[in-house]
Amino acid sequence: FAHHFVFEVDITGQVNTFQFGHIFAYGENRSASRKHMVVALKELSIRGDFRTTVEYLIKLLETPAFEENTITSGWLDQLISNKLTAERPDTMLAVTSGAVNRAHLASEACIEEYRKGLEKGQVPSKEVLKTVFPVDKYKFTATRASVDSYHLFINGSKCFTSFDEAEEQLARALEVFPRARAKSKKGFETSLLADLGGKRKPAPRIENESELMGVCNVAIRDVGDLDDNQIFSQINRIIHDCKDELLARRIRRVTFICGHKDGAYPGYFTFRGPTYQEDESIRHSEPALAFQLELGRLSKFRIKPVFTENRNIHVYEAVGKGPENDKAADKRYFTRAVVRPGRLRDDIPTAEYLISEADR
Incomplete structure (x- = not known):
C-alpha cells in the first residue's frame, strides 16, 4: 500500500501537528502503488479553501526522493522552505x-x-x-x-508535418519488429512487444534468420505541392539512412503512403528488401492489392509503368523481350482502372465513366 497524509499549512508556512486526511493506494509493489496514487490524485476533487492543491501533492509523489524512498522526517519541511511549486501544463x-x-x-x-x-x-x-x-x-x-x-x-487552418519527422517516426515504428538474433542488443525489453517472461512457451520454431518477413507502412499526412520525383528523392534518402536497421529488423517491404491536403487519393511508394529499391511497377497502387495486376503472367514482356496525373487509371507499357534494337518487338499497353465507392454518380454508367477517363 501507499499511504499519503494530508496536512494543513498555516499562514507562516509551518506544517500543523495533526493531519486531517489519509489517502491509500494499492499496488503489487511500492512503485506501482505510487503510480496508482498519482492517477487517483488526478481524479480527486477537494471542496474547500486549500493552499496546497492536488497538483502539489502529485508533484511531491513524482520527486526523485519519493520515488527512490530516500525521504526523511525533514524532507517535506525542506521542500516547503525551498518554495516548491506545482508545474502547470503548457x-x-x-x-x-x-x-x-x-x-x-x-x-x-x-x-x-x-x-x-x-x-x-x-x-x-x-x-x-x-x-x-x-x-x-x-x-x-x-x-x-x-x-x-x-x-x-x-480559424480554418491546421498544422501538420510531412518529411520533417518521417525518419524519426520510421525509426520508432521499427522498434516493433524484433531483431535477428545475431544482431540483437541488450535492452530490447523496452520496446513495444509484450513480455511473456515466466509463461509457458510453445516449442521453438526453426526459422531462417536471414529471411525477410516484416512489412512496415509509413503514412505522411500531407506532402504539400511536391511532385512524384521530389517525393521519391526525399523518401529514398530516408530509406538509404535506415537500410541497415531495416535489414536488422528483417523488413521485407516498406511502403510510404503520401496524403494530400485537398483529400485526393494518396500516393504509394513501395521499397522491397534486401536492396530496398522502389518497385515502380506498383507505384500509387496498394501493395496488398498489387497481385490483382497479374503482371507476373507477362513473363515474356518487360513491364514499365507510365505515370499519369489520373490516379484512377494505371497505364503499363509492355515490350516483348528480345534485342533492344529490334524494331519489330511486340509492344503493348495495358490499362488498369480503379473504381472506388463514392466516385461514380448514379446517372453515369460505369462503362461510360471508364471510357471517358481513358480518353483523357
Whole structure:
C-alpha cells in the first residue's frame, strides 16, 4: 500500500501537528502503488479553501526522493522552505486537450443517441451522425478521423508535418519488429512487444534468420505541392539512412503512403528488401492489392509503368523481350482502372465513366 497524509499549512508556512486526511493506494509493489496514487490524485476533487492543491501533492509523489524512498522526517519541511511549486501544463497543450475532450464527449453523445434509436427500432436522423464539432470559446473545430484520433482546426487552418519527422517516426515504428538474433542488443525489453517472461512457451520454431518477413507502412499526412520525383528523392534518402536497421529488423517491404491536403487519393511508394529499391511497377497502387495486376503472367514482356496525373487509371507499357534494337518487338499497353465507392454518380454508367477517363 501507499499511504499519503494530508496536512494543513498555516499562514507562516509551518506544517500543523495533526493531519486531517489519509489517502491509500494499492499496488503489487511500492512503485506501482505510487503510480496508482498519482492517477487517483488526478481524479480527486477537494471542496474547500486549500493552499496546497492536488497538483502539489502529485508533484511531491513524482520527486526523485519519493520515488527512490530516500525521504526523511525533514524532507517535506525542506521542500516547503525551498518554495516548491506545482508545474502547470503548457497553455497550448491545455487548450488543445480541452478541445479534444469536449469534442470526444459530444461525439460519444451522438453515438449513444444513435444507438438508442436503433434499440427502439427507429431510424435515427442523419443529423445525429456528426463528426465535426465546433468549440466556440477558442474557435476550434474538431473532426473525428477514427475511433481514437481527432483533427483540430483553428480559424480554418491546421498544422501538420510531412518529411520533417518521417525518419524519426520510421525509426520508432521499427522498434516493433524484433531483431535477428545475431544482431540483437541488450535492452530490447523496452520496446513495444509484450513480455511473456515466466509463461509457458510453445516449442521453438526453426526459422531462417536471414529471411525477410516484416512489412512496415509509413503514412505522411500531407506532402504539400511536391511532385512524384521530389517525393521519391526525399523518401529514398530516408530509406538509404535506415537500410541497415531495416535489414536488422528483417523488413521485407516498406511502403510510404503520401496524403494530400485537398483529400485526393494518396500516393504509394513501395521499397522491397534486401536492396530496398522502389518497385515502380506498383507505384500509387496498394501493395496488398498489387497481385490483382497479374503482371507476373507477362513473363515474356518487360513491364514499365507510365505515370499519369489520373490516379484512377494505371497505364503499363509492355515490350516483348528480345534485342533492344529490334524494331519489330511486340509492344503493348495495358490499362488498369480503379473504381472506388463514392466516385461514380448514379446517372453515369460505369462503362461510360471508364471510357471517358481513358480518353483523357
